Amino acid sequence: MNNDCTYCGSDVTAHDPVFVAEGVDDERQPVGRFCNYACLTAYVDEEELTSGACCRI
Template sequence: MAGTTTQCVYCGSDVSCHDPVFVEEAADGERVSVGGFCNYACLSAYIEDEELTTGASCEWSPT
């Protein structure tokens, strides 16, 4: 794909200039692309900024 760039979801940089990480999620049983990130640092910052881990824990009961 000459001339095609993919921008980082977090910072907007061209991911082909970095060591990119691509993320997919399941929606209605189908894989859907979330997008690409320059590296794990941008992915980590995106997760933190979007508060994607809030409320995302296993249920646990001491009993």
């Protein structure tokens, strides 16, 4: 496994990294690593990962 940022390709160990995982069955599977929250936010925006998502109150 490498240490490249999923968004920008920089070495995440040189920054304050954010690791993202999702639940698969009863285990967590890594799905991304980012230099910081700025790279994570930019990735979410560019991939339109929030499109169609809504919260119900």
